[in-house]
Amino acid sequence: MQNDAPKHRPQHQNRHLTRFTRVIDHIDANLSDPLDGEILADIAAYSRFHFHRQFAALFGLGVGRYVQLARFHRAAQQLAFRPQKSVLTIALECGFESPEAFSKAFKKWHGQSPSDFRQTPNWDKARALYQPLIDARHITARKGMTMPHVEIIDFPQTRVATLRHHGDPAFVGDSIRRFIAWRKRHALPPHKYATYNIVHSNPNETPPDAFMFDLCVATRITINQNPEGIFEQTIPSLRCARVRHTGPDHTLNDTILPVFAHWMPQTGENAGDYPIIFHRLSLFPDVVAPQATTDIYIPLA
Incomplete structure (x- = not known):
């Protein structure tokens, strides 16, 4: 027994x-x-x-x-x-x-x-x-944690205004506050203008001083000099694996990792030479944490 x-x-x-x-x-x-x-x-x-x-x-x-x-x-x-x-x-x-x-x-x-x-x-x-x-x-x-539903889609070329957070991820909140203030001054509310993040580095694997994370809003307004350091860039058209994450940000990796660990080996697909992109569909604290929704775009080779 x-x-x-x-x-x-x-x-x-x-x-x-x-x-x-x-x-x-x-x-x-x-x-x-x-x-x-x-x-x-x-x-x-x-x-x-x-x-x-x-x-x-x-x-x-x-x-x-x-x-x-x-x-x-x-x-x-x-x-x-x-x-x-x-x-x-x-x-x-x-x-x-x-x-x-x-x-x-x-x-x-x-x-x-x-x-x-x-x-x-x-x-x-x-x-x-x-x-x-x-x-x-x-x-x-x-x-x-299970294998998420994965779609292969073409991400369209998208011009974005960007604030780049470079440094300890613990203080990304300060960058978010500056970005929100800039968006408000330029009348770029999230329900009209899509919010993206370009994830240059994984905070779990990157020294704090090397961490880099872009806060972006899709817009074609002219970017003039500004104290927040906003600049424009264009996300290129990309062939991507798209998965939807529902839940708080600190569980994003639980949706991302199975794509690399299981889906890519099973399909023979490989990651491309561009960072992961988050498209923020709904955000905590506007909704409760379990309902926050993000479409994750993983560029493919």
Whole structure:
């Protein structure tokens, strides 16, 4: 009997993870609602007496802390990148009944008031604070990682205005803020003008000072001198493998890697001599993290 037990553990672990992944998805999609432990236990179809222990065992943090991190992560993103949203609206979407209670709790977590964070975000502190949230979501992403649907398409030649982030990816948020401000001044809203990223390097494999990432918007306006350093470039027409990613940015590689590891060897296709392109269809925090959608274009030889 003892020799047989290890054979069954992976199956049991997968079953638990499937049930608790439903809980993660429910939390992320309903951050403004009450998230009672008993309701979450029912979603997992798990004993209410032991639900909290099993959640912590699977994800490395308690469900209450996960809920707090998920709420404040979205609030921080809205404060940093959506200046048109009031603190009251952000507080309500974070499950707080008043901006005062939200501000007090936010400052306790971040060491900055919401208004201070909106002005000058402390990205280092935020990265450390939200790492357990990202780690937990990686666990659910790996569980669901499958071969994505791949299409071969022709990416059209596209002229884009670009802000290039060159340096530590931890501070790409500052570049995003400058790019958003420039787009607003030139009336280039995302629902009318497509948003792209050109991924020159993988942050997991590149020294921080060598990381390079382009923020782009499709436009034909004349680019004059500007303090943000915006320049124009043309993405050439490319034959690409296209896959759709749905979920937060930190799980993008879980969609990309199977294309290189499985699809290319199976089809005989090879990667071309141009960086990966992201076409942003919907973005967190405008939508909840599990619903953020990106079309990934991998150039082919």
